[in-house]
Each structure stands twice: as C-alpha cells, then as structure tokens.
Amino acid sequence: MLYLIFPLLLARAFFALSDTKTPLFTSLFGSGTGILAALILMRPWGIAGLALAGVISSGVNVSLLFFLLHRKNKSVEGKSILSAIFRIGSAGLAMAVVTQLMKYPLAAIFDQNYFFGIFGQGLIAGLAGLAIYALICYILRLPELNDFIASLHRRWLKIRNMQATELIETKD
Numbered sequence: 001m002l003y004l005i006f007p008l009l010l011a012r013a014f015f016a017l018s019d020t021k022t023p024l025f026t027s028l029f030g031s032g033t034g035i036l037a038a039l040i041l042m043r044p045w046g047i048a049g050l051a052l053a054g055v056i057s058s059g060v061n062v063s064l065l066f067f068l069l070h071r072k073n074k075s076v077e078g079k080s081i082l083s084a085i086f087r088i089g090s091a092g093l094a095m096a097v098v099t100q101l102m103k104y105p106l107a108a109i110f111d112q113n114y115f116f117g118i119f120g121q122g123l124i125a126g127l128a129g130l131a132i133y134a135l136i137c138y139i140l141r142l143p144e145l146n147d148f149i150a151s152l153h154r155r156w157l158k159i160r161n162m163q164a165t166e167l168i169e170t171k172d
Helices: 002-016 021-045 047-072 078-109 115-139 143-156
Strands: none
Touching: 002 021, 002 047, 021 047, 078 115, 115 143
C-alpha cells in the first residue's frame, strides 16, 4: 500500500516547488520499467508476475522521485525517511506472511463453502497479522505506533480531571 502513497506525496513535494516536469518524467520512466518488467515476468509467473511488475514500477518511480527531491532540496531528511520506510515495510512484510500462513490451518477449522466460514478465516488471519504488525512496530520502536496509540487514548479513553473545587453530588 505504501508504494501507492509515496509517489503521490513525493510528486506533491515537487509541485510545491513549482516543478511539474520531474514527476512527469519519473512517472514515464517508472511506467516504462513496469511495462518491461511485466513483459519479462508475465510468462514465468503469470498474474503474480504482473503484480510484481507493478511493485517494481512504483519502486523505481519512488526511488527516482526521492533521489531527485533530496538532490534538489537538501533539507529533506533522507536517513530518517528511509529508516521509517524500511521499518514499516519490514513490519508489513511480516504481517503479510503471518496472515497468509494463518489461512491454511484456519481453512481446516472453518467451512469454506459458506460466507461465515470464509469471513471467520479472513478475520482471524487478519487479526493475527495485525497483532504481528503491532508487535514488530513496537520492537522496532516506531514513533508512528506511539502516535497511533496516543490518538486512540485521546479519542476513546477520555479521562476528565476533576478540579479540587468541584463537588461530587450524592443522593441522600
């Protein structure tokens, strides 16, 4: 999912710098790379090869945009952004692997001929994947996880501090 969001964010950074040509040309180059990768990977891997070609295309586009933005504007914190991408990507990959591996034993438990069986399998596998994602984000000390937890606390666990001058009403 991140490979879809980052090109848009980086392109908008160029737009803010009044540079619309760079995102255009990097997108054309990335798309050309994706077409070439699709032609090469389609035969041996089928639909999976096409999906991989799309990821390669986006990866080339993001890499070019990031490199050119860093070259154009030295204030971009490249190391911290790349570190966050690597850590989030690692957690996402582990989540995907766990979710996929959980589906097989759950298929033996849930009846796959009915909606609720498929739903139950997907729900439990997805929750296991989310748990692994959160655990890896915690282990890798991702500040975004702390921000997410803090926003949940602010939204759902609102604790009202009572002033010392407030009286608690009691019924007699």
